[in-house]
Amino acid sequence: MALPASTTPIHGTHAATNRGGSPASLEARGLGKTFNGFVAVSGVNLQFSGNGVFGIIGPNGAGKTTLFGLLSGFIKPTTGTMLCNGEEISRLEPEAVARLGLIRSFQITSIFGHLSVAENLVMPMQRRDSSGNQFWRVSHALDTWRDEIDETMRRVGIAPVWRDQPAADLPYGLKRSLELGVSLAARPRILLLDEPTAGMSAQDIGRIIDLIRDVAAERMVIMVEHNLRVVSDLAREIVVLQQGKVLTVGAYADVRQNPQVIEAYLGGHREHGHA
Structure with a gap:
């Protein structure tokens, strides 16, 4: 399908404000990425704004992972530009992008297994509120941010008994919860989630859905x-x-009825709920 020349706006329910007081936004302008002659993403024009959850779907090989990397600053575009809250981020390093309030959570858990649950959570709190020269003062940091650590654990559904246990000992579903907690501890204005329910049980999926819905209100x-x-x-x-x-953009109820989407993506998997 030929891309429209104009940017496709995608709006949330409320206005998540940035430091300047305007709604949080993420915009792709003519975004493209080529790997050794292979075109993974081509001419993507999108504009996300406001609070709420926005999904990116597509069949295997559609370019989702590459687009996600481009949106988060982990992949540099071959063509086009990315803007976060009005600032050009296309050539910034991921750390600089994170400082603008855009935080990415990975499909494969990226927590530090040898550290305790509390230590994993306190690192983004330190990074957020200091120049980074106090990372070695772990015991002091755990005391300083104790209340916030406990509140973050409560919010993502990790019981207090796990607080001082190695993150590696957590069940898989709780490891994914901890990863979300680490992302939230950075206080993102824009949160990018890469398959947040991958490999989870039905019970864990329900809990993560509730958590994502909760954090997306803000x-x-x-x-x-x-x-x-x-x-x-x-x-x-x-x-x-x-x-x-981009094949199409819209509400799920409309997208699932789109004949091009049914042909290209849903196909025979429509009643199973998985790609």
């Missing part, structure tokens, strides 16, 4: 997710990719 959340039931429950608007291009 910020923009953009997620790549294969489980279409999760997408239908959470996402107000969805971007559908095909062969590195």
Whole structure:
């Protein structure tokens, strides 16, 4: 499908404000990425603004992972530009992008297994509130941010008994919860989630859905997710990719009826809720 020349706006329910008082926004202008001659993403024009959950879906090889990397600053574009809250981020390092309030959570858990749950959570709190020269003062940091650590654990559903246990000992579902907690501890204005329910049990998926819905009331959340039931429950608007291009954008109820989407993505998996 040929891309429209104009940018496709995608709006949330409320205005998540940035430091300047304007709604949080993330914009792709003519975004493209080529790897050794292979075009993974081509001419993507999108503008996300406000609070709420926005989904990115598409069949295998559609370019979701590459687009996600471009949106978060972990992949540099071959063509086009990315703007976060009005600032050009296309050539910034991920650390600089994070300082603008855009935080990415990975599909594969990125927590430090040898550290305790509390130590994993306190690191982004230190980074957020200091120049970084106090990382070695772990015991002091754990005392300083004790209340926030405990509140973050409560919010993501990790019981206090796990507080001082190695993160590696957590069950898989709680490891994913901890990863979300680490992301939230950085106080993002825009949170990017890469398949947040991958590998989870049905019980864990329900808990994570509730958590994402809760955090999205206060910020923009953009997620790549294969489980279409999760997408239908959470996402107000969805971007559908095909062969590195935007096939369509819209509410789930409309997207799932789109003949091009059914042909390109849903196909025979429609009743199973998975790609």
